[in-house]
Amino acid sequence: MKSLKKYKLSQSLIFIAILSALILLSYAIIYRNRLHLERPNILLISIDALRPDHLSCYGYQRNTSPHIDNLAKEGLIFTQAISQSSSTIPSIPSLFTSLYPSEHGINRIRDKSSFLVPTLAEILKENGYHTAGIVAHKLSHTGIDRGFDSIYFNRAAKADIITQRAINWLSENKNRRFFIWLHYFDPHPPYLPPSPYDEL
Numbered sequence: 001m002k003s004l005k006k007y008k009l010s011q012s013l014i015f016i017a018i019l020s021a022l023i024l025l026s027y028a029i030i031y032r033n034r035l036h037l038e039r040p041n042i043l044l045i046s047i048d049a050l051r052p053d054h055l056s057c058y059g060y061q062r063n064t065s066p067h068i069d070n071l072a073k074e075g076l077i078f079t080q081a082i083s084q085s086s087s088t089i090p091s092i093p094s095l096f097t098s099l100y101p102s103e104h105g106i107n108r109i110r111d112k113s114s115f116l117v118p119t120l121a122e123i124l125k126e127n128g129y130h131t132a133g134i135v136a137h138k139l140s141h142t143g144i145d146r147g148f149d150s151i152y153f154n155r156a157a158k159a160d161i162i163t164q165r166a167i168n169w170l171s172e173n174k175n176r177r178f179f180i181w182l183h184y185f186d187p188h189p190p191y192l193p194p195s196p197y198d199e200l
Helices: 002-037 066-074 088-097 120-126 159-173
Strands: 042-047 130-135 150-153 178-184
Touching: 088 120, 120 130, 120 178, 130 159, 159 178
Parallel strands: 042 178, 130 150, 130 178
Antiparallel strands: none
């Protein structure tokens, strides 16, 4: 009689364990599918030669950056970010590969790409993102264009051109999961502010 009770108890425990495992597996599948559906769109904005200590969202007293401040309120703002180089040419490949310039091999303006690791754009593209770059710089020789479905390089492009191209691209791709990178060059020397700021 005692062994029969033990047998029934062990069967009940096995049944509860299997049922619990099935419930947990169901939740894991639902959660995984939910995560898959809820992957966010990604907008990466880089601005050449812009000092964070002159942006309001970083504590600057003057209202210098209302639109960036609004983005910062809704997105992520990094308070500890260190560039891997004082020059854009090696810094951007570092941003997109997580490699130091000494590892990806791009240290000077004319250096060509030699890194073998996938770029951020390649990783996101492999994971279902539609990828685009609108870049006010000459970076095409660095290999940073790898993984982009479309990319526009023009060092002479001012902020209004970059922004308008981004707005056009976003309106055409708003129903897709996307990663878009915008790189602005306007604060870089020689600084030529647009009117009316050129009169200040």
